[in-house]
Amino acid sequence: MFINTLALIVAQGSLIGLVELCIVAVCLYAVLYISAPFPERDAMETALSTDGPYQYLLAGWLGEFQLWRIFWPFFVVLNGALYGADYWVWTGGISVSSWWNIHFILAAPVLWWAVGIWRSSPKSSSRLWIAMSRLAVFGVLSEFVMRLYIYFKLPRQFFNCEELMLDYFSCF
Numbered sequence: 001m002f003i004n005t006l007a008l009i010v011a012q013g014s015l016i017g018l019v020e021l022c023i024v025a026v027c028l029y030a031v032l033y034i035s036a037p038f039p040e041r042d043a044m045e046t047a048l049s050t051d052g053p054y055q056y057l058l059a060g061w062l063g064e065f066q067l068w069r070i071f072w073p074f075f076v077v078l079n080g081a082l083y084g085a086d087y088w089v090w091t092g093g094i095s096v097s098s099w100w101n102i103h104f105i106l107a108a109p110v111l112w113w114a115v116g117i118w119r120s121s122p123k124s125s126s127r128l129w130i131a132m133s134r135l136a137v138f139g140v141l142s143e144f145v146m147r148l149y150i151y152f153k154l155p156r157q158f159f160n161c162e163e164l165m166l167d168y169f170s171c172f
Contacts, residue, residue, distance in 0.1 A: 001078075001082065001139055001140060001143050003083060004083075004086050005143060005146040005147055008154060008157060008158055009149065009150070015149065025135070028135060032131040032134045032135055032138075036127045036134070037130065038122075039123075039124050039126060039130070040123060061116055063115075063119025065116075065120050067117070067120045067123055067124040068124075069120075070113070070116045070120045071117060074109065074113045075113075075136065078106065078113070082106075082143070085099050085103070086099075089159055090159075096151075099159075103147055110140055113140075117133050117137050118134065118137070121133060121134065
């Protein structure tokens, strides 16, 4: 997350600077920490059965897992998918429109993850982790907004337009 997009937006775009971004992140973290619910004393997982993938998805959506079980698996997979999509588009393995399709497909799992994080956050050990995980949700959503900005405003700086013969006009 923010591996490729933040550096490009700070260097090339005039949208936001690094200092302003840090100020916004610290203020947002403070608001999230103040508004975070207190952790439950006996934070037990209430998922009855997670034998199949559908039960896991349902239990995650309903917030029946502890926070770390819903946060880390998806966070690692999402960052791998975003970095893989960037790598493929830079090497010319996929077109710019395919890069956008990958992000569009990832929108539904990101929504599931955001709802699961918000509902599972009382099942954490401290308010620090609750606020950090909710800040990560806002970070992922802002990552998608930055990628949308790059797609429409900075395509020639991000995509390898000289290598893209079939999808060259997506860079303009």
